[in-house]
Amino acid sequence: MRYKEIIMACFNVISHLNSHSPHRLLPPKPKPARLICSLALNPxxxxxxxxxxxxxxxxxxxxxxxxxxxxxxxxxxxxxxxxxxxxxxxxxxxxxxxxxxxxxxxxxxxxxxxxxxxxxxxxxxxxxxxxxxxxxxxxxxxxxxxxRTIYVWNALFRSLTLAGHGEEVLDLYRRMNRTGISSDRFTYTYVLKACVASNCSSTLLNRGKEIHAHILRHGYDASVYVMTTLVDMYARFGCVTYASVVFEEMAVKNVVSWSAMIACYARNEMPFEAVELFREMMLQTCDTYPNSVTMVSVLQACAALAALEQGKLLHAYILRKGLDSILPVISALVVMYAKCGKLELGQRVFDQMDKRDVVSWNSLISSYGVHGYGEKAIQIFEEMINQGVSPSPISLISVLGACSHAGLVEEGKRLFKSMQRDHKMRPGVEHYACMVDLLGRANRLDEAAKIIEDMRIEPGPRVWGSLLGSCRIHCNVELAERASKRLFELEPSNAGNYVLLADVYAEANMWDEVKRVKKLLEARGLQKIPGRSWIEVKRKMHSFVSVDEFNQPFEELQALLIELCSEMKEKGYMPQTKVVLYDLDDKEKERIVLGHSEKLAVAFGLINTSKGETIRITKNLRLCEDCHSFTKFISKFANKEILVRDVNRFHHFRNGVCSCGDYL
DNA sequence: GTAGGGTTAG
Missing domain, CATH: 1.25.40 (Serine Threonine Protein Phosphatase 5, Tetratricopeptide repeat)
Structure with a gap:
């Protein structure tokens, strides 16, 4: 019933978005009472x-x-x-x-x-x-x-956990157990948090499971606080199944428990499930209403799915419940609209905010960044500083990322310098990764390599990954080998790195090397991540996986693609078959690239959208060069606007041209 | 006297 209510409210949100003046359905919340009691001294x-x-x-x-x-x-x-x-x-x-x-x-x-x-x-x-x-x-x-009363122990655990000394807490917890003092519900929440306070190793996961057993044994599974913390712990370890089992078995659930589980799906790349669970929460519970925290997680999930219609429903609900004065909610809304391809709606939400913090600004900067508007992102960054908001490390990552997407090398270098000189910030690994990406993509690979050499901190996988990615774009075998050597040591089970190296070899026609890398991948029990694309049609998400063969469920789509392909070839489209990692002839390679998930989604969009309606697609990997070129042709040939968000940025195809300027 | 979930990036 309540879900229907939200759908009705969707109409309100549209009128809200069309009006420029801030308009609230509920009065703003009163400020929280001052904590300090101001009793006047009266001797x-x-x-x-x-x-x-x-x-x-x-x-x-x-x-x-x-x-x-x-x-x-x-x-x-x-x-x-x-x-x-x-x-x-x-x-x-x-x-x-x-x-x-x-x-x-x-x-x-x-x-x-x-x-x-x-x-x-x-x-x-x-x-x-x-x-x-x-x-x-x-x-x-x-x-x-x-x-040492339990209060003393708890205070110690809380302090050490907050400071990130999780393993120390777990050692001390053992010591406490030996002294015979029993844990209470507070102790359990702190020690569970301690398991994820440092790194997420399997040893710590096992400690978490042991503590889970203690909790059951001592009957603390009746405590909503303890069980919610447990859900969150499993979520942070990526153990989604464990988290959902604990959640399902909770006798009493409140808004925090639901939010923890929704956030679990959202952060573990299961946005579908996050949105589904939110729906269930709205339908099932009579006394638990979502709050601002719940909304942030669902908005993130909608952003990940590019589920614009669903996102608009959430916006309506946020307005109805007066959650639109809460900064994190608004920031998440800005990002949701931007990631759904509606940058202008994100900007409008931002404009209507009566107060903004650095996160709100960062949201807008990165939104312009992923859409390829580098100069606008820099302008917003500067406006933020002019308004007296100090940039955070993430502001710099956002604005440098924006420069990278737009190929603004000199501006990026200037910002990187000013970060250290004017804002007195020490660049972290992520900032170096941005610079390597910026220079590398612009085919200034030697400069990128020099940055790594001169780094005063240890370059992590992010940095080497940026270099390898650039080597793939510009086919630099020697540097790619250097970067991947380090990457295979640092993160041996990241399949993406092997695939990137194989791509470089394939493009250089070094097929023996391609085979060698593929063998390495197999020997380590890894698999290439399959390409996957999503499209929302009439509020429903449809998902497509890349296929090597002509097969059943997609037959109609594939037939359409074959037809389009041959017609477009006459108009100058040339299949870019170099992305195929098999040493096959061109005909066979063409067939393989035609089965890419993004093309299937485009074909599905062509069939299922009305004239003048934009096709919106999300993809889990980067857009391949062939899909990019194909979609450019289609946008002209079928006179369709097509918006594709890949894992990295937006591509807005119109009349045969892409907003990225072919800067993939 | 202490407690649980969420903000922005690549």
């Missing part, structure tokens, strides 16, 4: 009943609540008997002021007054040092505390 009301001593404590406490830490500390130095509550409020105040030096003052004062063995204050101290990013002090406080 006259307390002096009559209390001693001078406790009055001093009261005054310190009130000053803390008012946020006047300096004065509170002055009074503290004259106070001979501070109470536990006084210290508690002082520590809280240090956290709020983010003052490590004041924290030391209070800490040593408290030790001098014999409170250093108070487990309550030890918990507070640990939490404070954690907030102040001083993990050494966290450990120190824990080590000195003799009476």
């Amino acid at each position: 006259s009301s307390t002096t009559t009943t209390t001693t001078a001593n406790s009055n001093n404590n009261n005054r310190i406490q009130s000053l803390c609540k008012q946020g006047n830490l300096n004065q509170a500390l002055q009074l503290l130095s004259a106070e001979p008997n501070p109470t536990q509550l006084t210290y508690e409020l002082l520590l809280l105040s240090c956290t709020r002021q983010h003052s490590l030096s004041d924290a030391y003052t209070v800490h040593s004062h408290l030790s001098d007054n014999g409170f250093d063995q108070d487990p309550f204050l030890a918990t507070k101290l640990i939490n404070m040092y954690s907030e102040l990013d001083s993990i050494d002090h966290v450990r120190q406080v824990f080590d000195k505390t003799r009476d």
Whole structure:
């Protein structure tokens, strides 16, 4: 029933998008109440009943609540008997002021007054040092505390997990179990998080499974918090089946549990399932409504699928529920529209925001980037800075990526320099990867290789992968061999790298080498990822996989393609068969490239869309040169606008020309 | 006294 309601609301969203003035269906939410209680200090009301001593404590406490830490500390130095509550409020105040030096003052004062063995204050101290990013002090406080209650242990686990010291938490958790203290529901959430806090190795997954067993044994499978954390842990390990089993078996589910499972599908490249589960949530639950977090995950899934119609329904729902003042939601909406090929709608959503953060700006920058509008992306980047928003590392990745897509080499180099000089940011591996991509694609491979040589940090697989990708475009065998040698060491099970190298050899007609690489791929038990394309027709997604043979389900489409192909050949289309990794004759190669998933999707789109309707296709890999050239011809021949989003960027085909300027 | 899910990139 509620799902129908959303469909109805779709009409509202269209009218909303057509009007430029911000328009909300619900009033904006009131701001959250201030955390600091602003009790006014009123000495006259307390002096009559209390001693001078406790009055001093009261005054310190009130000053803390008012946020006047300096004065509170002055009074503290004259106070001979501070109470536990006084210290508690002082520590809280240090956290709020983010003052490590004041924290030391209070800490040593408290030790001098014999409170250093108070487990309550030890918990507070640990939490404070954690907030102040001083993990050494966290450990120190824990080590000195003799009476380690479960609160003390939990505070330690929480702090270390937040700081990314997952493995340390798991070691300490063993130690805790040996001391005989039992875990509570808080402990389980922290240690489960600790399993994914560092790297996601199989050892840590096994620890997670062990903890799962403890949870069942101790009856904590009734806790929604614990079980939701468990779903999330499996999700982060990519164990989608485990996550869904835990989720299905949960007796009680709330919005967070549903969101965790939807996010699990979204982040594990199962956007279909994410959208399906969202639908189920809307239909099944009576008291659980999706919130902003849920919406972000479903929007991501729609973006991945380029499911524009579904995305518009979500937009309608967001407006109806007043979630359109929440920044992450709006950023996700901008990205959704852009990735569905509706850049102008994304821009409009952005324009209607009354406040923006760096993520909102980054969303817009990258949106223009993937559509190939490099100069516009740079302009937005500069506007962001002019408006006083400091760029984040991702801003730079977005804008450098935009330069790369548009072939703006000099601008990219300028931005890379200014990143270090003007924004005082140290380039990370990702930034170097962008630069290698930028130079490499522009056929400045030697410069790209030089960047890698001069790097002050270890070049990771991203960097070498960018170089190898560029070598494939420009068929540089020698450099491709160098890059792939490193890549095979760094990520031996990434099939894509082997395929790229084989592509380079194939193009250079080095068929023995092609065979050798293919054997290597097989020997390691890997498979080439099959090409897959999606198209949304009447709110339904259709998926196509590349086929080598003429076969049943796609017979009609293939027949159409053969016909189109021969007609277009007369008009000058030349099949680009060099992308085929088999040493076959041209006729056979032509047949193989005609079975590529993207061409099947185009054919399906031609049959199933009305005149003047744009065909929108998403693809899991990069567009091959033949599909690119074929689609350009089709767009002119059939007078159709075709939008293809590959794994990397957008290609907008119109009248025989592509928006990427053949810069694949 | 402590707790669970989501933002932007390539």
